Amino acid sequence: MVNSPDLDFSKDGALGIIEQLRGGAKDRLSYELIYLIIGILVKASARQGVYRPYCMQNEISVVRARRLEKSGEWFQSLGDLGPLPRGQTIKYARCHRPGRSVGYCSLYMDIALAEVRAELGQQYAIATFKMPGSSIVIPVGEFDYFRRTMRTYLGEAVEQSAKIYSEILDREDWALIALFDAFLADEFIRPVETQTDYKVTSAMAEVLFHGGLKFPEPIDAIMYPSVAFREGTNFAIRSDSFQSKIKLVESETKIIEITDIFGYGIYNYRDLMRLKSVRSDGSLDWDAVCV
Structure with a gap:
C-alpha cells in the first residue's frame, strides 16, 4: 500500500523524511529541526501503537560499566x-543532549563492556542495579525487532506489546508503520564517528522524555x-528515576581489569575489588579481591 491515511504519510513522503535524516544529509539540519521532525514521526507512530509505554511486570537486573x-x-x-x-x-x-x-x-555485563568499548589493561566499575516491576519503559526499535523474530525485547513479560504489534502486522499499511521504527532502530545501532551522528537518537530521547507527549505516567x-550486539538491549534511565527507583545490588558490584580481548564482545578480566557495602553517607566501602 502506497499511502497510510492514519499516519498522514505516503510512501514517498516517508522515504523523503528519512532521507533528510540519514548520513551526511543530517549535517545540514539543525538539532532543533531534527527534534521537530522526530517529534512528528513519533506522534504519528504512537497513534498506531508504536512507542507506547508500558509498566514492567517483573523486576529486572541491569548493568552499568564505567x-x-x-x-x-x-x-x-x-x-x-x-x-x-x-x-x-x-x-x-x-x-x-548537553x-x-x-x-x-545494559541487560548483561558483556554488552555493557562492549558499549563503553572496553580496552585491554583498563579498569572498569561494573555496577548491577535492580529496576522494579513498576518501572515505566518505552521501547525504540521493538516493533522492528518483533516483525523479524516475533519476540519483544523482554520476551513474554510484555504480552501487551506483542498483541499490538501483531495487530499492526495484519494491517494493509503495516510496512509504512514499520519503516519509521526500522529507520530509528538502525540509527541506534549505528556506530558513531562524530557528534553529528548522535543528532537523531538524542533528539528521539528528548522527544520521549521531554517532548510533552501525553503518556499516562512519566517515562x-x-x-x-x-550498537555492539543487534540482539542486545540497552536502557537509558532518566536521572531522577535512577535516583528514586533504581537500587544498587552491592554484592554484584565490582572493579575489574580487562586482561584479554578476543573480539565480538568476548573478554577475559580479573576482579580487583568487590563492593562490601554502601555507608550511610553514600560512600563506598570496597574490599580487595585476594588472588
Missing part, C-alpha cells in the same frame, strides 16, 4: 556509579537496541 579515570583510584560514592551530573553532560550522546542526564545500562527509561 571506566576508571585513573587505574587504582576507585569510585568513592554511590553517585559515582550512576548518571553523570547535568553540569558534566556537555556533549551529545546516544540518548541525551544539559540532560541519563543512566546508561522512567527508554529501551533501545545495542
